[in-house]
Amino acid sequence: MLPLAILENCQTKLGETILATRPISGGDINEAYQLSTASSQYFLKINTAPFAKELFVAEAAGLHAIATQGILRTPTVIGHDSTEYGSFLLLEFIESGYRPDGFWECFGAAMANLHRKTAPSFGFENDNFIGVLPQPNGLHGTWPDFYIAERLLPQLSIAEQGKKLQPTDFQNFEQLFKKLPELCPNEPPAFVHGDFWSGNFLCDANGSPVLIDPAVSFSHREMDLAMSRLFGGFDRLFYQAYETEWPLAPGFEGRLPVYQLYYLLVHVNLFGGGYVQLVRDALRQFV
Numbered sequence: 001m002l003p004l005a006i007l008e009n010c011q012t013k014l015g016e017t018i019l020a021t022r023p024i025s026g027g028d029i030n031e032a033y034q035l036s037t038a039s040s041q042y043f044l045k046i047n048t049a050p051f052a053k054e055l056f057v058a059e060a061a062g063l064h065a066i067a068t069q070g071i072l073r074t075p076t077v078i079g080h081d082s083t084e085y086g087s088f089l090l091l092e093f094i095e096s097g098y099r100p101d102g103f104w105e106c107f108g109a110a111m112a113n114l115h116r117k118t119a120p121s122f123g124f125e126n127d128n129f130i131g132v133l134p135q136p137n138g139l140h141g142t143w144p145d146f147y148i149a150e151r152l153l154p155q156l157s158i159a160e161q162g163k164k165l166q167p168t169d170f171q172n173f174e175q176l177f178k179k180l181p182e183l184c185p186n187e188p189p190a191f192v193h194g195d196f197w198s199g200n201f202l203c204d205a206n207g208s209p210v211l212i213d214p215a216v217s218f219s220h221r222e223m224d225l226a227m228s229r230l231f232g233g234f235d236r237l238f239y240q241a242y243e244t245e246w247p248l249a250p251g252f253e254g255r256l257p258v259y260q261l262y263y264l265l266v267h268v269n270l271f272g273g274g275y276v277q278l279v280r281d282a283l284r285q286f287v
Contacts, residue, residue, distance in 0.1 A: 002033055003085035006046060010035065010090050013079040014042070029132055034093055041093035042078060049132070052087035056080045058128035059089060062194075062214035069191065071114045073210045100207040104234075107201075107209040108241030115221035116246065117191035122146035124217040130195055130266050133158065137217050143187070144180040146219065147262070152177075155265035164268050164276060172280075175287040176258075183258050183286065185249035189218035196224040198233025222252060226259030257282035 002021050011018050016037045026032020026045055035042040047055060063074045076092040123146060124137035136154055140146035156173060159165045193200065194215030202210040225242070228234050261282050267275040 005083045005085050006088050009081055043091040043093040045089045046086050048086035053082045055129050056087055056089040062216040065216050066211055069117050072110050094202055094210055095205040097203055097205040097207055099203045104237035105241040108238040109245040112242045112245035115190040118188045119218040122189045122218055128215050130215045135215055143220050148177050151262045158269045164272055172283045172287045190221035192219045192224045196227045197231050223259045226256050227263050230260050230263055257285050
């Protein structure tokens with residue numbers, strides 16, 4: 001049941017009375033509700049974890065950062081706050097629609113153009129989260145330095161604390177670190193969604209793609225594409241349109257496991273199990 005303190009806080013932020021609330025699916029880590037007022041619908045996420053306030057602050061910042069690029073739609077952030085009953089994030093509610101002809105082509109070209117947004121350094125102005133795990137975004141001048149220090153090493157540290165990997169696994173990562181400069185093409189920092197799988201986009205009522213649940217940074221653009229390939233759900237037309245808009249350097253298929261290692265480590269730390277073997281299989285291709 002939606003706590004009254006949160007309901008009243010949302011009404012204050014909206015400046016109007018909430019007439020109805022309805023629990024809806026909101027992913028694995030949050031409670032979610034659809035809120036109805038006389039004028040509109042809103043989407044509310046609630047989380048009672050100790051880090052929930054920081055989680056929602058980071059999500060709001062990521063949504064705002066994507067929106068300001070003016071390329072792809074995101075839910076408008078209404079506000080966020082903390083109460084004794086948990087933290088919450090209040091967003092515009094986006095009605096889902098059917099994917100029209102040309103949806104995937106539009107989406108692929110738009111992602112290529114989002115990735116063209118660049119910055120002087122790899123990283124981001126604030127840290128954020130990948131799922132519920134902290135994702136540091138310190139600034140680095142090169143992609144290998146950023147990937148090692150801000151992506152792989154933090155996840156390896158968590159895995160070590162949780163005894164998820166063996167000593168040989170860590171030794172193999174050390175070997176990979178030495179090879180990274182020759183494995184990945186040297187490209188400028190690209191603005192990426194950061195958690196780009198099929199559960200983190202919508203098709204709105206107008207048939208346009210909408211990005212949700214970001215973990216943004218200026219990273220290597222191939223990270224988003226590798227994540228999208230890890231669990232599927234993207235039509236081949238998406239990738240064809242992306243390549244037409246901004247072709248990838250030759251050899252991307254062979255580099256895929258390099259980027260996917262980060263997301264596999266995240267899943268090792270969140271779920272363990274078979275993801276450990278997937279990490280080892282990916283590493284084996286490079287060491």
